[in-house]
Amino acid sequence: MIELIGIKKTYFTEGKETPVLFGIDFKIEEGEYVAIMAPSGTGKSTLLNILGTLDKPTEGKYLFKNRDLTELNDDQLSQLRNKSIGFVFQLFNLLNRVSVLDNVLLPLLYAHNYPKDAKERAINLLNMVGLSERIHFKPNALSGGQQQRVAIARALINEPDVLLADEPTGNLDSKSSEEILNIFDEIHRQGRTLVVVTHELDVAKRAQRVITMRDGKVFKEEKVK
Amino acid sequence: MNIRRTLHISLNVLFGHKLRTLLSALAVGTGVAAVVMMVGASKAAQNDTAKKIENLGTDLISVQASRIKNLGGRARHGTRFTTTTLNDIRSIKRKVSGVKRVGGMFDRRANANYKNIKTRTMLMGVEPEVFDIWRISAVSGRLYTQRDEEKIARVCVLGQTTKNNLFGDVDPVGEMIQVGPMQLKVIGVSSQRGLDYRGNDLDDVIYVPLQTAMKRFFNVTYIEAIIVQVYNKDSMDEVKEEITRVLRKNHRIKEGKEDDFTIQTQEQLLKSEMQTEEAFGLLVAVVAGLSMVTGGIGIFAVMLISLRERKREVGLRRAIGARHKDITVQFMLEALILSLIGGIIGIIVGLLGCCIITKLNNWETLIPLSTLAFAFIISVVTGIIFGFYPARLASKMEPAEALRAAV
Incomplete structure (x- = not known):
């Protein structure tokens, strides 16, 4: 499903070169649940941005369902993100001024066709994450864990091929974290591909496979279960 | 992108920031009110002059024993004979x-x-x-x-x-x-x-x-x-x-x-007076136009400030599939809604002001539709012009960087 081949990333600022990724190679199969473990400052965010097509590698190939993404233009990448990638962020990134339901529906705004059953779909997803009672709330009236669950529902509204989570429990207490991870398990059981970037071992251990990064390179890969 | 849904979200965002929305709409509103009021009042004044001159009698010819020249838009007696x-x-x-x-x-x-x-x-x-x-x-x-x-x-x-x-x-x-x-x-x-x-x-x-x-x-x-x-x-x-x-x-x-000598008919008198008033009307329109610029700058500033706050929002939208174009459209739409709200407030206030001015002067209150249309159009144009740059800025943001922005 996802294949990174020799991905390098170097930032150029004020004539200075700052290499961040030094050649990353790995594969993620369809339906797999993978954790990418990395301490902060090791190019973890950069790698995630590249995986999410929010940033382009300086060198290397990124194959997504056998399509080389390094050859797509900005509009095509936007389309791809809309259709195929669901994002879950550490800081949730919900729009506080609009309702939970509208937040979940937001990605459909940029979809080719606005599905007729959009609202029904959103309500089903909110049901799955246990928030069907809260659809007309504003996000800032919810707890952190609840907000993250809204974000997960939003990430799934377009039925993406892969769910990319960036430190999804980084801002949550342990109880809420556990709830989120349980939802991830459920999503995985439904057959969706999940990639979770984290620096917490507890979170990483819930995945099938852990890819550990160090100094901009893959340090080791290991199966958990 | 679905315009109706976008509109829905934009309205939610704008009404979520009530004070900000109101302030920038008021900036435009003030400008529009000034346009409506000044143009309306000067039209009423022109109309009043025309009527007064007609009241003098349209069947009259006056022969002045002097050469009357138009100086600075006003008829003046030159050499007397x-x-x-x-x-x-x-x-x-x-x-x-x-x-x-x-x-x-x-x-x-x-x-x-x-x-x-x-x-x-x-x-x-x-x-x-x-x-x-x-x-x-x-x-x-x-x-x-x-x-x-x-x-x-x-x-x-x-x-x-x-x-x-x-x-x-x-x-x-x-x-x-x-x-x-x-x-x-x-x-x-x-x-x-x-x-x-x-x-x-x-x-x-x-x-x-x-x-x-x-x-x-x-x-x-x-x-x-x-x-x-x-x-x-x-x-x-x-x-x-x-x-x-x-x-x-x-x-x-x-x-x-x-x-x-100079022979004048009421019609000529009317014409030369109207020219003066029209010149004045033009000046009024220019001043009113300038106040629209102020309103535009209001929108511009509000949009730029809100852009800084909303960097993460832009990042998120890009992440969930918004193209550059979609972001531009959204921000333009917001600027347009702001200026439209402002335009409507301005037209209402302007009309009230116009009525008061004409009543105080005992002029007939004239509300030319063209003035209203003009005010409406300039508020829309203001929104487009001053919303464009912030919208472009927003769409040009790097999504990865925008997502990292501080709250």
């Missing part, structure tokens, strides 16, 4: 066809007093026919007649303002007043004429027979103006031409030389 005389009045009566009434005029400012009450007013020497031309009647006593004119009588008719200034509520008929060096007998009070189009009080006046003014007061042989009333408005131009011919002959002006 002493060649126009009573003889010219007789010539016009005799030789020009289509003339209903003719009257000569000579006026100067003068001091008048009754006992120890003083007033400064206009001493207006006019022939009795002028009363008919101006549709003046006597509200007390009588007007002077052709006989008084021939006798160079020491009589006068008071305008209502002058009468009030000198006599208050007392009936002045039969009293003697002192005007300059002369004692005049008050024989009547004239009916009210009101204000002229420039706001001068036409009743602050003492009418005396023309020859009384010429011979007893000012010792002149010439007159200042001749007022001509025609039978038929359509023959105005021919009458004008004939008068010109007669006067040029009387004044012995050689061919190719300039007239030493």
